[in-house]
Amino acid sequence: MTDTRERFIEAATRAFAERGFYGTSIANIAESLPFTKQALLHHFGSKEKLYAEVLARISERLMANLKDAGESASNSGERFEIVFVAILKASLEHSDDTRLLMRELLDNKRRAESARTWYLTTFLDTLTDLARDALGDGEPARSLALVYQLLGAINYFVVSRPTLEQMLGTRTFADLNAAYEQELRSLIASRLGVAPGH
Amino acid sequence: MTDTRERFIEAATRAFAERGFYGTSIANIAESLPFTKQALLHHFGSKEKLYAEVLARISERLMANLKDAGESASNSGERFEIVFVAILKASLEHSDDTRLLMRELLDNKRRAESARTWYLTTFLDTLTDLARDALGDGEPARSLALVYQLLGAINYFVVSRPTLEQMLGTRTFADLNAAYEQELRSLIASRLGVAPGH
DNA sequence: CCCTGTACTTACCAAATGGTAAGTAAAATA
DNA sequence: TATTTTACTTACCATTTGGTAAGTACAGGG
Numbered sequence: 001m002t003d004t005r006e007r008f009i010e011a012a013t014r015a016f017a018e019r020g021f022y023g024t025s026i027a028n029i030a031e032s033l034p035f036t037k038q039a040l041l042h043h044f045g046s047k048e049k050l051y052a053e054v055l056a057r058i059s060e061r062l063m064a065n066l067k068d069a070g071e072s073a074s075n076s077g078e079r080f081e082i083v084f085v086a087i088l089k090a091s092l093e094h095s096d097d098t099r100l101l102m103r104e105l106l107d108n109k110r111r112a113e114s115a116r117t118w119y120l121t122t123f124l125d126t127l128t129d130l131a132r133d134a135l136g137d138g139e140p141a142r143s144l145a146l147v148y149q150l151l152g153a154i155n156y157f158v159v160s161r162p163t164l165e166q167m168l169g170t171r172t173f174a175d176l177n178a179a180y181e182q183e184l185r186s187l188i189a190s191r192l193g194v195a196p197g198h
Numbered sequence: 199m200t201d202t203r204e205r206f207i208e209a210a211t212r213a214f215a216e217r218g219f220y221g222t223s224i225a226n227i228a229e230s231l232p233f234t235k236q237a238l239l240h241h242f243g244s245k246e247k248l249y250a251e252v253l254a255r256i257s258e259r260l261m262a263n264l265k266d267a268g269e270s271a272s273n274s275g276e277r278f279e280i281v282f283v284a285i286l287k288a289s290l291e292h293s294d295d296t297r298l299l300m301r302e303l304l305d306n307k308r309r310a311e312s313a314r315t316w317y318l319t320t321f322l323d324t325l326t327d328l329a330r331d332a333l334g335d336g337e338p339a340r341s342l343a344l345v346y347q348l349l350g351a352i353n354y355f356v357v358s359r360p361t362l363e364q365m366l367g368t369r370t371f372a373d374l375n376a377a378y379e380q381e382l383r384s385l386i387a388s389r390l391g392v393a394p395g396h
Numbered sequence: 397c398c399c400t401g402t403a404c405t406t407a408c409c410a411a412a413t414g415g416t417a418a419g420t421a422a423a424a425t426a
Numbered sequence: 427t428a429t430t431t432t433a434c435t436t437a438c439c440a441t442t443t444g445g446t447a448a449g450t451a452c453a454g455g456g
Contacts, residue, residue: 004403018307022220025443037444039404047444102357103304106297109216109360121365141373145381148358148374149351156350159300162307164346167319175339176346183343190388202433223413235414237434245414398456405450412443417436424431 005043007033013054017096020103021051055104058097059119065090066126077192080134081185083127084150085197088184091158098158127151134192146191153184203241205231211252215294218301219249253302256295257317263288264324275390278332279383281325282348283395286382289356296356325349332390344389351382 011032015024026047030037044050069086073079091098124147131143157180165173182196189196209230213222224245228235242248267284271277289296322345329341355378363371380394387394 020218020220020301020304022218023305026445027443036405038406038446041445042402042404099304102300103218105358105361106218106301106304107221120361124365139377141370141377142381144370144374145377146385148355148362148378149382149385152350152352152354153347154350156354157346160303160346163303163318167322168342172339172342176342179337179339179343180346183340184347187344187347187385187389190391191385193388224415225413234435236416236436239415240432240434400453400455402453403451406448408447409445410443411445413441415439415441417438419437420433420435422431422433424429426427426429 004035004039008035008040008043008050009054009057012050013057013096013100016051016054016103017099021047021107026050054100058094058100061094061097062090062101062123063119066123070130076130076133077189077194078197080130080192081188081197083130084154084188085181085185087151088154088158088181091154095158095161098155102155102159150184150188153187202233202237206233206238206241206248207252207255210248211255211294211298214249214252214301215297219245219305224248252298256292256298259288259292259295260299260321261317264321268328274328274331275387275392276395278328278390279386279395281328282352282386283379283383285349286352286356286379289352293356293359296353300353300357348382348386351385 008029012024012029015029015032018024025037026040027037029050030040040050044053065086066083070079070083073082124144127147128140128143131147132138132140135143135146137143161173161177164176168176185196206227210222210227213227213230216222223235224238225235227248228238238248242251263284264281268277268281271280322342325345326338326341329345330336330338333341333344335341359371359375362374366374383394
């Protein structure tokens with residue numbers, strides 16, 4: 001049944017996000033399901049191949065999410081803000097994906113094959129184009145820098161949330177969560193020199 | 199000789215930053231020096247204790263760096279900008295520290311003892327105070343959100359640099375590097391509603 | 397009803413891991 | 427000079443790791 005594969009991929013995504021590639025054993029993944037690790041190996045061949053499949057699913061979700069956003073905007077600045085708020089929401093919703101991609105970014109230096117970054121390239125190019133339009137600035141390095149700053153503002157926050165919760169306490173943490181989206185809008189809008197969305 | 203200890207800590211910092219806690223074996227660390235892993239165990243007792251010591255050194259450097267910055271500023275907005283540019287420079291210079299802290303952030307959910315976050319708390323409090331003054335806004339959640347966005351903009355960039363270099367090519371990557379500090383200044387200054395520093 | 401493939405399982409296994417035990421040689425201390 | 431301590435080393439070791447081999451049970455097709 002192909003459903004078992006799916007369940008393995010889901011469990012693996014959670015495990016790799018939580019403990020990283022080396023911190024996760026395939027036996028560990030299998031134990032969270034009613035299967036042995038050999039069932040896993042039967043379906044995926046090796047730990048690396050399972051990981052690759054997990055990564056492929058994540059990049060699919062990432063691109064699917066990007067494609068939908070920004071349709072309704074009436075101008076480039078508005079579209080820019082809408083897209084990044086959409087990225088924030090998606091990153092929060094799929095926080096496992098966000099954590100895993102952050103780990104991948106850290107490990108990438110070592111296992112840096114270009115194969116792994118193609119989807120990121122597309123993603124970044126799309127955003128950089130939006131930034132160029134919104135900034136009205138032809139300089140690609142500046143657009144890219146802005147994009148990266150906002151991606152950082154989003155992903156770093158999402159990844160830090162468990163730590164922040166324990167550090168700040170439930171109340172302050174809730175306030176921060178509530179404020180973050182609007183504060184991101186303010187940051188974007190002021191950088192573009194326009195008024196932030198609602 | 200206490201110098202051996204120091205060399206172990208340095209080598210461990212590099213290794214943990216590069217491959218993470220689980221991706222690094224103590225034998226691996228020792229091999230990069232003319233010692234056996236038992237020499238390492240002799241000095242530190244266990245892998246965990248070595249890691250704790252590495253982390254302690256990093257937080258020392260972090261706080262030392264923060265203390266110096268922002269002295270010369272003539273107003274709260276200027277000070278805010280100066281401090282974050284200083285953090286950018288320090289994070290770039292000590293990129294191993296940055297990478298390792300990012301990993302720690304990701305792992306922290308699991309090995310979350312409050313002991314590990316005390317230094318981050320002090321660090322964040324200091325910055326949030328600066329943000330409150332610079333924003334002229336009493337709302338602590340908004341100040342904290344801004345601080346976190348900027349820390350994200352900085353750390354995510356630093357951590358991504360190896361990937362970005364391979365993704366963008368040497369030329370574009372160089373342009374991005376050159377633009378990043380000024381772009382960070384622009385982001386901060388526009389958010390505060392003032393002109394960016396030089 | 398046989399045959400082939402699929403979805404698993406139990407048995408193994410070699411390598412690597414963190415760590416202990418028991419030394420040795422030299423330096424510090426008495 | 428005798429003794430203790432420090433800074434290591436070589437020998438081990440139990441556990442965990444990713445992975446292979448060789449099955450078993452069953453479903454579908456000829």
